Amino acid sequence: MLPIENYLLLSLLLFTIGVIGVLTRRNVIVMLMSIELILNAVNINLVAFSRYWGSVDGQIFAIFVITDAAAEAAVGLGIILAFFRNRETVLADEMDMLRW
């Protein structure tokens, strides 16, 4: 059996890649997708710990994280759609008005 550090390292890598994606991309949809990646990295951690503790609690938490991701994606994409209808852009640095 692999030591748990492997999973933690993988999770860390994915997390960092996700953070880079959120911070550097202009496209809001890609930013949202990077957030999904971050949540996913967290899930790997949770499940790995659950496996090494021998209890399903971590998996339950991962399910809640997925639920949260679903809610976040639905609302986030809704906002993007509404914004795109009005401004015809999905680039973050063009979303610079406080109201329209």
Add this chain to the structure above:
Amino acid sequence: MLNAALFYFFAALAVVSAIAMVTRRNIVHAAVFLITALLATAGIFLQLQAQFLFVVQIILYVGGIMVLFIFVIMLVNLDVSLHLVQFNRQRFVAGVLAVILGVQVLGAFWVGRGSLKLGAARAMEPKNTEAVGQALFQQYMLPFEIASILLLVAMIGAVVMAKRRV
């Protein structure tokens, strides 16, 4: 042996497709690579004997959330933005900061590596689905209900915001 090989395969797949996702110019390609990363993660869940979560990951994440993403990407037809600069002005600073954050967490791992006394994996219940179900509907009943309310709120919010003419 097989177990380790599976892990390294899925881990490599996840990391490579995550990098591809962040760097791709074409947003649909980025979504496809994210799907690959998510599937690889599902594989890792399976390798960790979390069968139920494996299925949930595929059905919910890949079959649900990502379909939503692709749907929206198609709606906001982005042929034009393909030729624009894909990264924002703060990209170098942000990249460096993110890497620093990663290194910091790595450092934390390194420092705390001795205190993590988990050792080998413990035996899981063979009936993973039943175990998850039991825990979800007994021990975690309240969070479960809260999560469903959260979903309801999100659903209403999404419908209201995405609605064509308010």
Add this chain to the structure above:
Amino acid sequence: MNYLNSPFFHTYVLPVLYGAIIVAVLPLLAGYIVLVERKVMADMQARLGPMRVGPHGLLQPIADALKLLIKEDIIPEKADRFLFWMAPVLSVGMALLAYAAIPFGPVFQVADLNVGLLFILAISSLGIYGIVLGGWASNSHYSLLGALRSAAQLVSYETAAGLGIVSALVWAGSLSMKAIVQAQYDRGIWFIAYVPVGFFIYLVGSIAETNRAPFDLPEAESELVAGYMTEYSGFRWALYFLGEYANMVVVAAVATTLFLGGWLRPFVRYHDHFPGTSIELLDILPTLLFLGAAAYCLRLTPRQPVKIQKMVMAAVAGLCVILAGVMLAALFAPPGVMAGIHGAFWFLAKVGAYIYAFLWFRFTFPRYRFDQLMRLGWRFLIPLALINVIGAATAIVLSEQWGLHPLPAALITSAATLGVAVWLASDGAKAPTTTAETAGGGD
């Protein structure tokens, strides 16, 4: 012989062997489902169908496959080449992957996962990407509209079909395909008797999920030319077709396992033997069925107009006799082999019947419009499916806590659910409509 009992053989060799058989046989099977579809269609439409390639068109699938293979492979100039290439492969690959968990009988199953059913659902929910990405990558408005329709339709009807499945699952108490069939054996009844409404919901949902008429909007020929497949030709197009038909078999297999008793024969608890043997009376049913088919073919033989057709009819009759012989011989084989062969027969027979229903609907009904499809899904099927799940749970409580026999309990709740269905249907017809739509006259 020792090797055949070794765990290595059972965990690694046999599944690979089964997988290879499925992958090898499925394209042929899909081709012949197409032939059957065309023949059934022809029969319903007062014509003959394919008659030229081989006697009674029996070689038509092979000719079609050959033609599609050697056709020019066109990739539109502005298509996204990577995704254009990947989408059909994804479509057919996901359909094939789902076969891993399908039990074609008590023996013939690649892997009995303890989340088998969810695995199949998960994999078939991935098949949507083949359609959506292919539609997007073609860079055509027809394809894009087809892809969008498909994404919305599949997500909606997957929910309904999933809830329909849940109603049977609460009776089965397991997600493993084998355990579900075992539960039906233990209760001595198919779950369609307990949750008829659930079966209906799954039937409708599965037609919509496989993009078959009357829910074939993503590829609606008269509106979107061919929907997401518009720009595809040759072998890639054939892959899409293969994926679609493979998917049909998957949903039929799920329905068979869940609602129609899987590989169990009818009256599975009736155990009377032939006197003096250990052979059950009803186990000779497959033999009799094949013999009947052979007799029918023989009766048709003299009426065939051409000599070669006469010969082929006789050959088909011979084949039926041989199959009858196999079924009969299986009765005297070791129990494991016998169960495997007869189980596969019953399973495939039920899958065939389910697919026949698909064909029948296709040639009978006009196509829904998109808004009507969505209304049917969200305003009728999903509420009904939710009520149905509650009904199934109530029936279980009635039978387990109050000691009622399961069948009357299920009947009561099913009747109540049906009442809700009627109410929903009439409500849907009367509901205020925004666009130019006044759905449906009388119910």
Add this chain to the structure above:
Amino acid sequence: MSEGQRNGGSNVSTTVLGADEIILNMGPQHPSTHGVLRVKLKLDGERVVDSECVIGYLHRGVEKIAEHRSYQQFAPYVDRMDYVAAVSNGLGYCEAVEKLLGTEAPPRAKVVRTILTELQRIASHLVWLGTHALDIGALTPVFYCFREREEILKIFEKYCGARLTTHAFRIGGLQYETYDGFEEDVKRFCEDFDKKIDEYEALLTENRIWVGRTQGVGILTAQDAIALGVTGPVLRASGVKWDIRKAMPYAAYEQYDFEIPTRPNGDTYDRYMVRMQEMRQSRRICLQAIENIPSGPIMARIGKVLKPPPGEVYHAIEAPKGELGYYIVSDSTTQPYRVRVRPPSFINLQAFDKMARGALVADVVAIIGTLDIVLGEVDR
């Protein structure tokens, strides 16, 4: 057409469309535009914001050809306009020229013409029903319809040797006497046909999906229909009781008892119902006419070379698709000075934009089908 109305009237281009508008080109190669009609649709999602019919892909200059042919020579050309109802086209042309000449066909010819024209109406409606149902997704009715149409075409073939572009009539009457057994054939067909219509109706009339797909789709009010010049079943489904067979009887129609079916709502379902009832009425006319075909000559005395007196004439008949009119100007030579055709399909197609706006893509297909256009006639 105001393609760019939301974008300050600029030209059609994908980059200046609204956020979620696309241009969809339906046709000229499309399974359900019935030939080579091209429809440019501006879509908001699946909803039609704007539409434009582009026609002319099948233009053959029929009217111009007429100016270089003698009156008899031109007669076969009219069959090629509405090739689904060639007999009706021929009848309209022959009667128009007869009117110009001041003669009339003998009574026997008139009755035979009526029978054949009514059979042609049934055949045309059968093609419409089959393809319309096919467009809406019902795969089976088309084969039943063509089965019955085949019987009609067999009668045509026995009568004049041709099935589709029959050239069945001649100016002044008929070229051919009816064949032996003509009456029996028509009678047998008509007697069976009632049950066949029931069969189609069993598949469609009360089918929930069919009703859902057609009711309330492509509504055309009576005022709009009249303003747009729409005729035929499309007009009658909007509640206007107008049929040239009753209003300005030609051939032998005044002898027979039949009704003009109308429906009040003017939607696709009503047009379907009107055409179904028209088929029953046509059958009724045929049955009455076949009972006593007067004996006598089948050709009026008009001579071999036709030189009509100078003047002009307009003659219209009720073709299966609506009012089919011929306007012929004669300069007393053997060739017409001008022939102008008023094709019902072309005029009916004008109503398309009105009906399609605000509908869905799937409705567009239903609307094209319900208008029952034949591109040969639209483009001429």
